[in-house]
Amino acid sequence: MTLKGKTDASDQAGQLLTILHSFAQESRLPAPPEGITLDTRLETDLGLDSLSRSELIARVEKGLGVALPNEALLAATARELLGLVRDGADTTVETTPRLSGLDVAADAGIPTSARTLLDVLTWHHAQHGERVHIVYYDGEDRAQPITYAGLAEGASRVAARLRRAGLTEGATVAVMLPTGPDYFFSFFGILAAGGIPVPIYPPARPQQIEDHLRRHARILDNAGVTCLITVPEARTVAHILRLQVTSLREILTLENLDGESPATVWAHPEPDDIAFLQYTSGSTGDPKGVVLSHADLLANIRAMGEAIAIGPDDVFVSWLPLYHDMGLIGAWLGSLYFAVPLVSMSPLSFLARPRRWLQAIHDHHGTLSAAPNFAYELCLTRISEAQRDGLDLSGWRCAFNGAEPVSPLTLRRFAEHFAPCGLRPEALAPVYGLAEAAVGLAFPPLNRGSRIDCIDRVRFADSGYALPVPGDDPEALEVVACGSPLPGYRVRIVDGEGRTLPERHEGLLQFQGPSATRGYYRNPEATARLIRDGWHETGDRAYLAGGDIHLTGRVKDLIIRGGRNLYPYEVEQALGELPGIRNGCVVAFAATDPKQGSERLVIVAESKEQDPARRAALMQQARERATDILGLPPDEIVLAPPRSVLKTSSGKLRRGDTRTLYLAGRLVAGPPRPVWQQVARLGGSALRGRLSRLIHRLPQRIYAGYAWAVFYLIAPWFWIGVMLTPRLTWRWGLVRFGIRLLRRLAFVRLRVTGRERLPPAGQPFVLVANHQGYLDALALIEAIERPVSFVAKRELLNNPFVGRFLARMGTLFVERFDLQRSHRESSQLSAALARGASLAFFPEGTFRTQPGLLPFRMGAFVIAAQAGLPVLPVVIKGTRELMPGDSLLPHWGQAEVLIGSPMMATGADWEAAAALRDAARTVIGAQLTP
Incomplete structure (x- = not known):
């Protein structure tokens, strides 16, 4: 139908x-000094965030009688919005046929034996x-079904493209794509190619490109990303990131993916291998990439499925972004595991017309869906009683509310407003989770509905004790119950000293569980703060009552707004540098907005400026700077008098107390740069940074050239010597001499300790060492005075020069290190030990650029246990720094080899071998821990 009442152009x-x-x-927005014109900037001049834009678009559509496209939410100025109004004058609404219902009658079963995400899809x-696995609705409400076979095929094509681009196993790949088929294909394509996905969110508007890329450069650098998959429109700008992120080598887009030949072989990760890295939008200042393994994800998905009794007749409907854990894991990967159809749409589609979310639940008989609190509030404000008519929500059995503070008022109003649609109040389910637990940590019992705890406000503020009071007490503080821990998980409340607190006493919330992350990627300092005494910090304050978690605040001043995590530190520092604002006297905090049902971002900045015109200009400048840094405008900026x-007495900001003053009412720029100018500025800044790094690294590059020259002058002669020398012991001594000569000419020091722990000559042993880089074998050869046979991958034989050399040095080649899977190769190695040879293994199987010890494979320990021979744990240090795994540029410095005491298995069976493996890994890991 065509909308009526259109106005003349x-x-x-x-x-x-x-x-x-x-x-x-009506919204009390800060109008610019010249008033509102067609060139007024909706974001920086008026401070419209995504929710405000959604409300404005609804009023424009109603007032002018037009239906605007989703892109109206991205309009930079009123003039751009006017152009979309005129283009949309003849737009029709809901003319595109929508699919209705899905085949969910048959129980498809679930992959209970799956050990990785790839196992699940396979x-x-x-x-x-x-x-059909996914029904994706694009911006025009066109349905695009994706079957399980289609997902596997799309992933195979992406994997082939990545491998053709040179992706290596264990490398990180950033995904900067909007929700859509390409995202689904890319995520599994990266896994199939042996990579690690790193989801990041794409820029919402061209005006944000410069700041968006600047902030994401920190995440990409921390993740050591080697490849970025993005949309074609961002390719030019994304190439600038290569100047800022030294590890980034390839920018890929997915045009003509159908013409790509699918990869025929997929990677085979282990359960403890990293499945993906989850960075939050607040990770840009101090990037914290939560490490989630395949085992972590499957454990959390299975626990959530058990908690909600998921079944074959369920359907999940989601508009949540796939770069966020609730959308990626909770909605998509959970649906994939349990063979539950997923109905997916983009966040922009939801924000443009919130009814689309509920319409999809109606059309597809959706039973499961999740959203942050602001989304439920947006439905209340944007879906009228007339628009509500015709919706059937009676089948919606779990309406999860999480990812930001849950409002008791929103829960009550949503249940009441949509009761005529058949929505049961018991379906509303406030939940709690965090990326450090994969996604979910606490769910309420099924069909309980929302539970609100009413407590004495004064008592709680004074002592932290949540004293229950009657619900009709006007002074009561309402706290939403977020459920009890999932099966297999535990939580506790502790005080600042780590002592467990009793029920109804507020403190720090900690958890344990099968999906608890091992830490933050390449951030040992943050990891040390996260895990204490076997418990993981959540960063939240809470109390327990009746088995439920009741959240009360954040330990650190994390601000959650519109489903995004924001940290105040960068914006506080940036605004403090503005002329007219006192440096070090700026605080940012969240203040609950009862009307919106979400949090308002407020910034208080001290200023001595008194002149009204100059104060208005300063306010505008501060708003623009804050918007640039945060990626969205603050709700309010307060220019407050000094002090x-x-x-605190030590000069630290008291954000909470300043927020209290604000809530009590006791607290007393030029146009945005064009996109081309932002790109030019970003490119110039990146070029300056690259030039500075080149100058800084010039001595290192000169050294690297010298070291390689020495190597190529020496290596051929020793290669020839090894080929001609008849005895292995002579070849071993010759190579040790060559390595020592090369090391000294390259100004590299090697320290070896523990040679006295080597078993007596003639007694074979199994050596196991950690794997740090390309130089590990050279360090071991120089450290061990008598020959040992390295166990290496058979692929090395493909290089005739390397393969022949290694064979002459006694190397044994196998297809894989998991020798339990290859009886023939296990027998080959056992025979070598019987002949008196000693074997050297790198049980991690590979090395990576980031520090840390990977899981040990069983092969070496099974062989040692069956042969009744000692295992010699050896620790290698420094070789990663001498030649990093992502570079062939050597550095000068020092390496160290520490030979530990021999260890014997207690038996010859698998359990004894596993215990031997764990003991050896513990010994090696203890030496590597700083």
């Missing part, structure tokens, strides 16, 4: 400005490949 500009002016007044592909921002 000549009147549209005036009526649009009238609507915009009225909306600004199992579903084999069992029911032609069954309004409270501090």
